[in-house]
Amino acid sequence: MLLVNREKTIFRYKMFNMDRFVIGIDVGGTKTAYGLLNDEGVLLRSASHASDGEASPETFFDCIAANVEKLAGDVPKESITGVGLGMPSFILYDEGYIVKTSNLVKIRNFPALKYLSEKLSLPVILDNDARAAGLAEHRHGAGRGFDKMLYCPVSTGISSALIIQGKPFRGSYGWAGETGHMIATPGEGVECGCGNRGCFMSWCSGSMIVKHIKQWITAGEKTIMAEMAGGIEKIDSIILEAAYDRGDPLAEKALKQMTHWLGIWFYNLYVSFNVNCFILGGGLVNMGEKLFGPLRRIFDEYNHDEKPVYFKTAECSQHGGVLGAAELIFTESRENLNDVW
Numbered sequence: 136m137l138l139v140n141r142e143k144t145i146f147r148y149k150m151f152n153m154d155r156f157v158i159g160i161d162v163g164g165t166k167t168a169y170g171l172l173n174d175e176g177v178l179l180r181s182a183s184h185a186s187d188g189e190a191s192p193e194t195f196f197d198c199i200a201a202n203v204e205k206l207a208g209d210v211p212k213e214s215i216t217g218v219g220l221g222m223p224s225f226i227l228y229d230e231g232y233i234v235k236t237s238n239l240v241k242i243r244n245f246p247a248l249k250y251l252s253e254k255l256s257l258p259v260i261l262d263n264d265a266r267a268a269g270l271a272e273h274r275h276g277a278g279r280g281f282d283k284m285l286y287c288p289v290s291t292g293i294s295s296a297l298i299i300q301g302k303p304f305r306g307s308y309g310w311a312g313e314t315g316h317m318i319a320t321p322g323e324g325v326e327c328g329c330g331n332r333g334c335f336m337s338w339c340s341g342s343m344i345v346k347h348i349k350q351w352i353t354a355g356e357k358t359i360m361a362e363m364a365g366g367i368e369k370i371d372s373i374i375l376e377a378a379y380d381r382g383d384p385l386a387e388k389a390l391k392q393m394t395h396w397l398g399i400w401f402y403n404l405y406v407s408f409n410v411n412c413f414i415l416g417g418g419l420v421n422m423g424e425k426l427f428g429p430l431r432r433i434f435d436e437y438n439h440d441e442k443p444v445y446f447k448t449a450e451c452s453q454h455g456g457v458l459g460a461a462e463l464i465f466t467e468s469r470e471n472l473n474d475v476w
Contacts, residue, residue: 156210157464158203158218161264161456162186164238164291164342167199169206170457174216176275176465178454182206188238192245200254217258219463220251221267221456223292228309231261237316237328238292238342260463264288265312266303267459268451269296272414274462276450281412285404286449289397289426290417291342293335295404314404315340319396325350339396341372341419344389348375351385358385376422394426398433405434405444416449 155174160167163186171180182202187195203218224236231248252259269286272278278286278298286296293315297304305311315336316329325346327337337343352358352367360383361367364374378386401413419426431446438444451458 154214156207156215157461158206158215159267159457159459159461159464160199160203160218160220161267161460162199162220162222162239163264163456164188164223167202168454168457169202170454170461171206171210172458172461176458176461178458180206180208181454181457186239188241190241192233192242192247193250195239195242196245196247196251196254200251203255212257215257217260217464217467218251218255219267219460220247220259220261221264221460221463222247222261223264223294225310225313226261226263228262228305231259233261234310235329237336240328258464260467262303262305262460262463263294263296263310263312264456264460265294266296266305267463268416268449268455269298269414269459270303270462270466271451271455271459272416272449273298273301275458276455277414277447278412283410284412284414285408285410286414286416287401287404288417289340289415289419291340293340293397293400293417297408297410314400317400317403319399335396335400339393339400341417344375344393345370345372347392348385348389351388356385359383360386372419376425379425390426391429394429395433397426398430399437401430401434401446402437405438411443412445412447414447414449416451416455420448 157172159170159172165186166183167186169182170178172178223238225234227234233242233245233247236242248259248261265286265288272286273284278284282300284298288294295312295314297312316334318333319335320333323333324337325343326332327334348370349367352361360370360374360378363378364370375386375389379390449455
C-alpha cells in the first residue's frame, strides 16, 4: 500500500502553476520512498511503503509503476520530465540492468530500466541508491563545499558513493562504491546477500548484526532483547539500541562488533581514496555517539597522520534518497543542452 503524506505537501497550492515535475524513488532493503518534485527541486508530495523482499523482479517493479501513477495523481504525464530511481543494487549503469541486490535477493539479473520505462512511458534513470543520496548531500547537504567526498549510508546495508570534482564516480561497469562487500574475514561469519561470508557488511550492517544476535541467542547467550521484542524473530536494530541503553551485555557486544568493523572499513576507505570528507547517512545514524564515537576512535587508532578528516552527519534527512534520485534527472538535464529544462 502506498502511503501519501498529503498533509506534509510543500507549496502544493502552487504546483499547477509550474511547468515541469520529476519523480524520485529511493528503494531500500526495508522501505521504498517516493517524492514528486518541481523543477526547482522542491518536494511537493512524498510517499512510502515497505519493500517486499519476497517479490519477483516483475512484481516488484509493477508495484513501483503503480505507485508512481498514484503519487503523480492529476499531474499530466507530459509534465513529468523523468523518474529517477535509486536501488541498493549492483547495476550496469549504461544498460540499466540490475545484476544483484544483496538485501532484496530476488531482484537480480533483471533489465529494470527497460521494464520500468516501458511500464510508465516515461524516461527513467536507474542508479545505485547510495550514489543518488550522495549527489543530494553534495549539492544540498553536508557535502557542500567539498569537491571530493564519500557518502556512506549505514543502515540495513552499508556502502559508499564517491563524488569527485562534483561528479559521481561509477567505475567500469556501474557499481563502484559497493565497498561494504569488500572482504574482511574470508569465509568467516554469516553469509551476506552478496554471496560471500566475511565482507564488512556481513559484520556490521543493521540487517546482519541482527543475524549475529540471533545466532548468539541460539547458542545460549543471555539477553533481554527477545523479551523486549516479543520474540527472537522480531529483534531489530531499534530493539538493539534500546537494550544497549538498558545495559544488556549482548547488546553491548553487538555494538562493539559493529563499531570495530565500521572503524576499520572507514580507515580502508580513507587509505584507498584519500578523500577526507565522510558523510554518514542511513537509519543507524540515529544511534549517534554510541555508535559513531567508538567508530571514530577506532579509525584514529589506525590513522597515524595529522591531516584533518571530517566525519559529518547527512543533512538531507529522511528524504535524502528521494532528493538524490531526483538529482539523477536534474543532472542529466543540466548536461544535455537540448533538454527541456
